[in-house]
Amino acid sequence: MCCLMPVICQDIIPCHDWSSAPVAQLFKDQYRHYGLGKARVVFTIHNLEFGAQLITKAMEFSDKATTVSPTYAREISGNPSIASNIFKFHGILNGIDPDMWDPYNDKFIQVSYTSENVVEGKKAAKEALQQRLGLKRDNLPMIGIISRLTHQKGIHLIKHAIWRTLERGGQVVLLGSAPDHRIQNDFVNLANQLHSSYNDPARLCLSYDEPLSHLIYAGADFILVPSIFEPCGLTQLTAMRYGLIPIVRKTGGLYDTVFDADHDKERAQGHGLEPNGFNFDGADAAGVDYALNRAISAWYDGREWLNSLCKRVMQQDWSWNRPALDYLEL
Structure with missing residues (x-):
């Protein structure tokens, strides 16, 4: 019947x-x-x-x-x-468009890659990024920062993390601009100070540049998102699509999508995932240092493990597949 x-x-x-x-x-x-x-x-x-x-x-x-x-x-x-x-x-939770952000079909990067050849692909992208920005072409840990430069995004933590990364022998590439001209000028002054103090292992690109953002996603080792508050955040999701390891503050959607490699195994399993990055509490230098130091130390002392983590984050699904079902249910 x-x-x-x-x-x-x-x-x-x-x-x-x-x-x-x-x-x-x-x-x-x-x-x-x-x-x-x-x-x-x-x-x-x-x-x-x-x-x-x-x-x-x-x-x-x-x-x-x-x-x-x-x-x-x-x-x-x-x-x-x-x-x-x-x-x-x-x-x-928000999602990203995996067709728009796809290192295998990205016209802005020279070498296409998937999770299977992420190490080789990101090595080539890092060299291309260093060459484009005039950075020393050394195999060093590179922190990427792609952000609007506003107080919401934790600009005091961004500044501290830049100095800390350089102290640890790393490179930093920042892409972003500030709607407040005072903040913009502050970062212009910071760029000049970095140039005079550290012989240029950092590049602050204080404008909007879509092709460069793709190259940073492909070439950097880590993405830093130290927001004071973050309703969802797409930067960390896009970054993981390219095999970057996120370093984030535990707030909003950053907490929902980044599970700390040392502390969040059980929480990740509750979401059907494995740990995929480094996170921190607080909104001070000690907090960001805690996550940043662990990430950079892993680059120096645990490259094989870090490479496997790059592969893992690329394989996690942060598309609209699951959120779409939640919206349909609602």
Whole structure:
């Protein structure tokens, strides 16, 4: 006997952050009576830092609300904009496009590679990166930093990590710019100071450069993301696609995606994963040093293990496959 179930078609109106937050109230007050009674509004918070009043209204009038990682959802759950509507609030991790970020088909890097030849591929990419930026072509641990230069991104920790890496004999490549001209000028001065103090084992590229970002992902050994808060973060996910080992602060989506090689085996297993990087608490020099020193020491003293970690992170799936199922369920 065949049982036929009715199919209910329902439109979803997605709104994101403060800029489209008013749509939720406008729809409920003025538009749903015009034959749109089955439509539902889903409001997504990408960053609670801006437009709190508009976000509060959107939370009230939306049918469901989401943000871009489970940990960020917990971190902001007590905020007045969220708290009274917490029952409709869900954290769903972002994903990346594995076709756009693919070291096997990346037109911006010279040697394509997969997890099977990641060591050879990244070696060639590092040499190309060093040549492009005029860095000494030595086999040294290289820290990559790709970031907007704002206080959210932990710029005081970025500065400290640059000096610490150079003290450990490594190289640093930073790509990013600051919307605040004072911060931009501060990093220009830092670049000049590094040039005079360390004979140039660091390059601070203070602009937007899409091809260079691909080359840094391919050529660096580690990616540093020391954010003060980070709703999700795509930098660490993209970096792992290229075999970079992430070094991150334990906040928001960084905590949900980076599992410390020394301390997070059980937590990783709970997510069906293996450890994939280094993380740290706090927002001070001691915190970032704890993760950074372990990463650089592993490069010097445990290269075989580190190479296997590069392969592992490339094989982990940070695409939209799993998040899409969570959105469909919601």
